[in-house]
Each structure stands twice: as C-alpha cells, then as structure tokens.
Amino acid sequence: MNTIIQQKFAVPYQYPVCFSEAIFETSNEQFVGLLGKDRLSKILFVVDEGVAKEHPLLLDQIQAYSRAFSDRFILASDPIVVPGGEASKNDEAIYKQIVEATHLYGIDRHSYIAVIGGGAVIDMAGFAAAISHRGIRLIRIPTTVLSQNDSAVGVKNSVNAYGKKNYLGTFTPPYAVLNDFNFLKTLDDRDWRSGISEAIKVALIKDLSFFTWMEGHATALAAREMEPMKSLIIRCAQMHLDHIAGKDPFEFGSSRPLDFGHWAAHKLEHLSKFRIRHGEAVAIGIVLDSTYSFLKGWISEEDLSRIVRLFKQLGFSLFAPELAGENLIKGLQEFQEHLGGQLTIMLLAQLGQGEEVHEMDHQLIYQAVDMLKDFQEKSTLVNS
Amino acid sequence: MNTIIQQKFAVPYQYPVCFSEAIFETSNEQFVGLLGKDRLSKILFVVDEGVAKEHPLLLDQIQAYSRAFSDRFILASDPIVVPGGEASKNDEAIYKQIVEATHLYGIDRHSYIAVIGGGAVIDMAGFAAAISHRGIRLIRIPTTVLSQNDSAVGVKNSVNAYGKKNYLGTFTPPYAVLNDFNFLKTLDDRDWRSGISEAIKVALIKDLSFFTWMEGHATALAAREMEPMKSLIIRCAQMHLDHIAGKDPFEFGSSRPLDFGHWAAHKLEHLSKFRIRHGEAVAIGIVLDSTYSFLKGWISEEDLSRIVRLFKQLGFSLFAPELAGENLIKGLQEFQEHLGGQLTIMLLAQLGQGEEVHEMDHQLIYQAVDMLKDFQEKSTLVNS
Missing domain, CATH: 1.20.1090.10 (Dehydroquinate synthase-like - alpha domain)
Structure with a gap:
C-alpha cells in the first residue's frame, strides 16, 4: 500500500528597491516610510566599521533620526558596528553577535534589522537575520557601487566557512533595499x-x-x-x-x-x-x-x-x-x-x-x- | 530625486509526501524513485540514535539498499548517527557536524541529505541542510506518529538557542517526505x-x-x-x-x-x-x-x-x-x-x-x- 500526496504551493515575495540621498536627514522620510504602520517598530542597526569611519556623523544621525520619528520606531540598542569586507564573513563570531543581539533585545519576526555597509557586511547580517526566528525583516542599506547595483538587490545572504566563499547561507529576499548615493562619494577609487x-x-x-x-x-x-x-x-x-x-x-x-x-x-x-x-x-x-x-x-x-x-x-x-x-x-x-x-x-x-x-x-x-x-x-x- | 523599483515574484514549490512500509527492502523502489535521474545521486544519511537502537538492522539495510541500486546513488559516507530528541537541537555541535560533513564529502545542492528519525532530529538535520550551499535537497524519513502526521510534512526546520525552542531555523520545504509505518511498531507507548x-x-x-x-x-x-x-x-x-x-x-x-x-x-x-x-x-x-x-x-x-x-x-x-x-x-x-x-x-x-x-x-x-x-x-x- 503506497499512498502519495503531492504538496504544491507558491510563495509570493515583493520588496521595494529605493534610490535616494541623505537618507538619515530628518527631512527625508523614505526610511521611515518603509516600516509597517501597525505598531511601533523596533530596529536593530548593524553598521560597517569602514562606513562609520568615513561618515563619522552617521551614528549620531541615526540617533537623531530615531528621535525625530520616535512615534514610528525605536532603536533596539546602540548600532552594532562590525568589521567591513570579507573579514565579517570569515569569522562566525561576527554573525553570531547579531543573532545574539536579536535574542537579547527581543527582535521578533515583525521587527527589523537595518544593515548599512558593503556587500560582505550585508551578506553576513542577512544570514543572521534569515536564521533568527526563521527570518527577521531585513532593510539593506548598501554603501558601495557593487552592493547597490548587484549583490544587495538580490535574494541571497551568506558567510564563508571551511575556506569556501558563501558556504553557509540562504535564499531570503529582503524587506526593502534603500540605496543612498551619498555613500559613494567617500569610496576609495578601487x-x-x-x-x-x-x-x-x-x-x-x-x-x-x-x-x-x-x-x-x-x-x-x-x-x-x-x-x-x-x-x-x-x-x-x-x-x-x-x-x-x-x-x-x-x-x-x-x-x-x-x-x-x-x-x-x-x-x-x-x-x-x-x-x-x-x-x-x-x-x-x-x-x-x-x-x-x-x-x-x-x-x-x-x-x-x-x-x-x-x-x-x-x-x-x-x-x-x-x-x-x-x-x-x-x-x-x-x-x-x-x-x-x-x-x-x-x-x-x-x-x-x-x-x-x-x-x-x-x-x-x-x-x-x-x-x-x-x-x-x-x-x-x-x-x- | 527618489527612484523606486518594486521587485515582485513568486517561488513555486512542490514535493511528494509518501506513505509506505519497509522502505529499505530492495523490493521497495519508492525511495530510489524519489531521486533525480540526470546523474548518479550522492546521499548523506543522518540517523536518529534511538531509531538505530530499536532497528539494529537498519544501518546494514541502508548499505544493502545502496548496493542494490548502485547505478542510481552512492552513499557519501557511513550514516551519521546523532542523539535523538531535543538533545539533538540543544547542542550546536550536532547540526554543525552535519554541515561539516557536507563540506568533507562534497555534498552539493543537487545531492541529498536523507534523515531518519523523530521530529527533533528532522528539524535539526533540516536546518543543517537548509544553510549549507544555501540549501541541499532534504529527504525526510520520519519515524514517529508526531513527525509523520505533522512536523515532518511541513516547511520548517530549527534548532534551539538561548534556552528558546526553535530560535534558529528557516522555512525550507523538503525535497520529499517518505513515511514508513513500520517504524511506529517499536515506539514506546508515550x-x-x-x-x-x-x-x-x-x-x-x-x-x-x-x-x-x-x-x-x-x-x-x-x-x-x-x-x-x-x-x-x-x-x-x-x-x-x-x-x-x-x-x-x-x-x-x-x-x-x-x-x-x-x-x-x-x-x-x-x-x-x-x-x-x-x-x-x-x-x-x-x-x-x-x-x-x-x-x-x-x-x-x-x-x-x-x-x-x-x-x-x-x-x-x-x-x-x-x-x-x-x-x-x-x-x-x-x-x-x-x-x-x-x-x-x-x-x-x-x-x-x-x-x-x-x-x-x-x-x-x-x-x-x-x-x-x-x-x-x-x-x-x-x-x-
């Protein structure tokens, strides 16, 4: 006696990819407009160390922005600053730090992780978001040409393991992508x-x-x-x-x-x-x-x-x-x-x-x- | 200047949920029939220790079955035997052992992990499969009433973390589910x-x-x-x-x-x-x-x-x-x-x-x- 049930369904996805400038000026409401309106949103920011150095006012701007829109969202904690580049994907302690933060600060499936950085940092934070609570909403804010035109608009995330690039990861579309062209101005020529x-x-x-x-x-x-x-x-x-x-x-x-x-x-x-x-x-x-x-x-x-x-x-x-x-x-x-x-x-x-x-x-x-x-x-x- | 591109698509899924008996008798071709026919398939078996103890011939049967169908698939290694029950989800070393095996034995995205066990072991092995290479095909062979009628037919996987059940996991449909009623005979009353x-x-x-x-x-x-x-x-x-x-x-x-x-x-x-x-x-x-x-x-x-x-x-x-x-x-x-x-x-x-x-x-x-x-x-x- 062999019984077979064929399971079949499709999962619909949609997300906006936005192009803007000076997204954390309080006059720019694009970021806050991405958030769900049914409750006060909670957001955990993850920031690429390289970006934070090139933009020394960024962390303060985020704090000021959150104060200006305190009726819409709160910061779960101070932004977590992580190393930039492949280093962020090579050391598992880094993505685990983000996973642990979701636990410590009560980031649930309807809360947000907003990650600001190059493609590697976005890949890494995306992996942490994808596996915590089976998927926390991810707002990607890519800061390089490469991540703005390619990696950060797609559906993948990853970290490296066993010396193999992107060995661990998932296919998980973001909640939204928000490109700020101003970040490009401080990139080095390479x-x-x-x-x-x-x-x-x-x-x-x-x-x-x-x-x-x-x-x-x-x-x-x-x-x-x-x-x-x-x-x-x-x-x-x-x-x-x-x-x-x-x-x-x-x-x-x-x-x-x-x-x-x-x-x-x-x-x-x-x-x-x-x-x-x-x-x-x-x-x-x-x-x-x-x-x-x-x-x-x-x-x-x-x-x-x-x-x-x-x-x-x-x-x-x-x-x-x-x-x-x-x-x-x-x-x-x-x-x-x-x-x-x-x-x-x-x-x-x-x-x-x-x-x-x-x-x-x-x-x-x-x-x-x-x-x-x-x-x-x-x-x-x-x-x- | 704010430009917005709305991304939108649907991802289709389908998988069979099969009900059978004595699935590793060589006269039963249901398991081998699940495998893709475009190449010799490679399979990594993960087996719940409790099931292996109750069915002392199981590991040998799998070996014999693989010899009988050596034109269709090969075993990537000896089956990996893991602790049963929540223990398998509480210790991250266990799912990592499976992830590492996919690396060591060259299990790619078109290879298979076949997991035999109760719901907890299936959850855990499913998580390992889902994050390796962004998703290795998973054949679930649930052995309990609970996993056969509920958890193993669904789309989730998980492990526990920070004392929270299922804290880490993904939504990833299986490649196939194969229920063998014979496993139920050796369950304890509970x-x-x-x-x-x-x-x-x-x-x-x-x-x-x-x-x-x-x-x-x-x-x-x-x-x-x-x-x-x-x-x-x-x-x-x-x-x-x-x-x-x-x-x-x-x-x-x-x-x-x-x-x-x-x-x-x-x-x-x-x-x-x-x-x-x-x-x-x-x-x-x-x-x-x-x-x-x-x-x-x-x-x-x-x-x-x-x-x-x-x-x-x-x-x-x-x-x-x-x-x-x-x-x-x-x-x-x-x-x-x-x-x-x-x-x-x-x-x-x-x-x-x-x-x-x-x-x-x-x-x-x-x-x-x-x-x-x-x-x-x-x-x-x-x-x-």
Whole structure:
C-alpha cells in the first residue's frame, strides 16, 4: 500500500528597491516610510566599521533620526558596528553577535534589522537575520557601487566557512533595499571602480545598448562623475532584479547566467587571500571568459578589443600572478560543486548575448590567461 | 530625486509526501524513485540514535539498499548517527557536524541529505541542510506518529538557542517526505500516543467529522492497532499539507492557526526541562485552551467533556505541576515574540472550528488550570 500526496504551493515575495540621498536627514522620510504602520517598530542597526569611519556623523544621525520619528520606531540598542569586507564573513563570531543581539533585545519576526555597509557586511547580517526566528525583516542599506547595483538587490545572504566563499547561507529576499548615493562619494577609487564590472557583466550577456552607453561614459565614470554613476547603478540594479524575477529566483536548477566571469573570480579572490577585491576579480574573470569566447571563435577580435578597452579605460587591472599555473582550473570544479549538478558556465555568443556551455577546454583557458598578461602589459590591444 | 523599483515574484514549490512500509527492502523502489535521474545521486544519511537502537538492522539495510541500486546513488559516507530528541537541537555541535560533513564529502545542492528519525532530529538535520550551499535537497524519513502526521510534512526546520525552542531555523520545504509505518511498531507507548494530540488539534479547529472518527476509534488507537493509526496519520498529514498550501506558508503574518494549544505547550516543555514530550504538552495545551473557550462561553460543557474524555481514553495526562503559578503566563509573551507582531491565539468557537483572539484573560487561564487539575484527578468529568 503506497499512498502519495503531492504538496504544491507558491510563495509570493515583493520588496521595494529605493534610490535616494541623505537618507538619515530628518527631512527625508523614505526610511521611515518603509516600516509597517501597525505598531511601533523596533530596529536593530548593524553598521560597517569602514562606513562609520568615513561618515563619522552617521551614528549620531541615526540617533537623531530615531528621535525625530520616535512615534514610528525605536532603536533596539546602540548600532552594532562590525568589521567591513570579507573579514565579517570569515569569522562566525561576527554573525553570531547579531543573532545574539536579536535574542537579547527581543527582535521578533515583525521587527527589523537595518544593515548599512558593503556587500560582505550585508551578506553576513542577512544570514543572521534569515536564521533568527526563521527570518527577521531585513532593510539593506548598501554603501558601495557593487552592493547597490548587484549583490544587495538580490535574494541571497551568506558567510564563508571551511575556506569556501558563501558556504553557509540562504535564499531570503529582503524587506526593502534603500540605496543612498551619498555613500559613494567617500569610496576609495578601487571600490568606486569595482562595482562597475558587474554592470559590464550584465550588459555583455544581456544588453549591448547598455554596454555601448558605458563606452560613451567611460571617461566620466573614471573621473568619478556622479550623474552617470547613478544612471549606471539604477539600470544595472533593474537588470538584476528583472533577471531574478524572471525564473528560478532561488536557483533550483544548475544555471546561473549572472555568474558570467565568476568561476575564475571566486577562485582568484581566494588565491589572492582577498588582496584582489570581488569586483576586480570579476573584471579579470569577465575578460578571461571573453577571451576564451574569442578563442572559441564566438566573438570577433574587435569585440574582444572593445571589452578590454572599456575595462582599461576604467582603470582595471586585467592580470594577476595567481592566474598562472593549475590552481585557477580548480575553480571550475568548486563552482560546479557550489551550484550542484552539471558544470554550467556562461560565455559570450556575441556582445550583449550570453550562451551556456557545460565544459571548458583547459588548454584554451591557459591560452586565454597568456593573452590577459599581454593585455595588461601592452598599452595596445589584442594583436594590434 | 527618489527612484523606486518594486521587485515582485513568486517561488513555486512542490514535493511528494509518501506513505509506505519497509522502505529499505530492495523490493521497495519508492525511495530510489524519489531521486533525480540526470546523474548518479550522492546521499548523506543522518540517523536518529534511538531509531538505530530499536532497528539494529537498519544501518546494514541502508548499505544493502545502496548496493542494490548502485547505478542510481552512492552513499557519501557511513550514516551519521546523532542523539535523538531535543538533545539533538540543544547542542550546536550536532547540526554543525552535519554541515561539516557536507563540506568533507562534497555534498552539493543537487545531492541529498536523507534523515531518519523523530521530529527533533528532522528539524535539526533540516536546518543543517537548509544553510549549507544555501540549501541541499532534504529527504525526510520520519519515524514517529508526531513527525509523520505533522512536523515532518511541513516547511520548517530549527534548532534551539538561548534556552528558546526553535530560535534558529528557516522555512525550507523538503525535497520529499517518505513515511514508513513500520517504524511506529517499536515506539514506546508515550511516543505512540503523543502524536495523536496533533491530530486532535487539527480536527478540533477544522474538521468535526475527523474528531468524531477519532472518538469512535479511541479504544483501537489506545490498543495500538495499526490500521486506524495509518488512517489517522494520512488524514492528519493531508490536513496539515492543505493548510500550509492554503495561504502564508512561510508565516509572514502573525496568524498561526495550527498552533492551537501550543503557546502553553512550548512553555510547559521548557518548564519541565523536556520531561514532558511535545505531544504530551500539546495535549495539555489543547485541553487548557478548550477549557478557556468553555469559560468564555464559546463551547458547551458537553463539548469540553468530549475533548477531555478522548484525551483520557488515549491515556494522556491532563495536568502537570509546572502549570501552577505565574511561569506559564510568560509563555504568552514568548509565543508573541517568536511570531512577531500582535499576540494571536487560536481558541475554539465550536468543535471543529477555531477562532483567533488577540488577548487572553490571565485570571481565566488560572481558573482553567484549576479545572485541568480536577480533570486529571477525577475519573468523572467536567462538573459531573
């Protein structure tokens, strides 16, 4: 006697992704407008140490903002300040500190964690929020180009474990995302630049016109002009959001088109012990897989030159000593293991259109690495 | 300049809940039929120590089954045997052992964790599976009445922390649930009985005919007859599955109708240091809130008598010394904190129909507790 009941349902999600400036000026009601109105909200703030240092008035502003809207929310405690960057994801004591704070300060499932920082801190605090009470509402306030246009608009969170990036995590959409462009002004040049590689990535696999737009604004972007950067971030965020909503938001399949260039990037970050930042590694990974696409005969020499030229105009390095040797290739297997199932790698069928493959030729990868070294060393480009 | 993008999507889920017997006999292909066919599957087994002791051939059977179907799956390692009951959820070293095994044995997102045990072990292993690689496929093989008809068919997982039950966890539907009725034969009387309280719960708030059916089979159920127990489990599981699929599977709201009787039950488990098992505590919690409903004038004395009589016929105790005093009342606040938002408690409008309230009268609770003591001490029932 075998009885089978098929369970079937869908879980609906929605959240706003807002773009604003000076969000903790009391004249700006966007933050407080995100909160539920059925009761006095309780909020636990988590702040990236690097952001707190660059914005020495931030913690006081948050206190003043909470006093101005004391009829709408209270602070659960003083903001918790955590180390920035991968350090926040490497040490489990840090996410546990946030989990413990939810216990100590009675943060329930209808209360909020508001996290201000770069992508790593947002990943880490998001994991703490996702597993406490099976999910506390998370308001993400990303402060870097990379997190504003990519990581913080999506549905993932994570910490690192066993030397593997993002080994622990969940798929949990945020309650809201609130981008404040003012945070970008204090980024160092490397972080300003880094996030642009995710925009180039999404343009290359989905939208040639966006790529062409970036070529036209490369000089302005490199010169840190704000207006083109705002446009770039909003457009890039929109494309990521559309992709996530499109199909398989929680990645039940093996395909992950938005990870163009990322198999090598993840490995490179680890091999360099995170000397190379994520966006910098993604730039190298994109150029590597674009070069591989060229060597496969899929894109033309001129197409490849356009890609290399854009990255160089923006100031990216296209080579790192860690690319040499056999270690890089191990990144392919690790990428497969993380996603599960069949190896699936995005390449370029043409500019603005990705195409997935299920194996890569190691010799061609080595050849592509050699070409990257040339790109880096020569001011002139591909065979010209 | 404030730009807002509204993100919106739904994540579809489906999973089979199967009822079978002798699932690791090689003649039974139900387990192997659950696995994906695109590649050789890798499975990590986690087994409840109590189940392994009661079924000394089980581990060998799993090995033999894997040899018989070696073209379909391989064991990632020897099964991991873990302590049973709440102990498995109280010590974080236990779930971490499973997480570490996924790392050591290369369990990816398309591999499987198969967990065999009671509800606590399934909760704990489910949490480990949910956070590793952002979600490894979980096959639940529940071995108790309680887990087969309730906890293991749902979408939650958890471990305990800070002395709070289920403090850490996620909403993550399983890949499949496979119930083997043979496991019930070796349960002790307390565990055989315990799970029935969840069936009475769901009947009382949703389906009077199911309650009446149980009244008719109370003697047979108490005498451990298998056929009525199988029917009870399938019907109860179906009702839980329908409820979850109905609306708000991941409990974004504050309402949790299936937690009828549970606010007191959770507190009682903790106050008794888990001497009182979950199903036993739920029985007391149900009678408490039914008595409260009677004192509110919502259900009749005869209705209350039927409820008390059924629990007593099945052999449940209806009182525990931990009910006395003010500690119990704290359970109301903790219940609210866990769910977040407004306090929401299910009571009985009539037999077979629940109704939610947002406050409870503490004096009436004390009065109900006194009546429970009487129910327990007297063989006769309510004021008769």
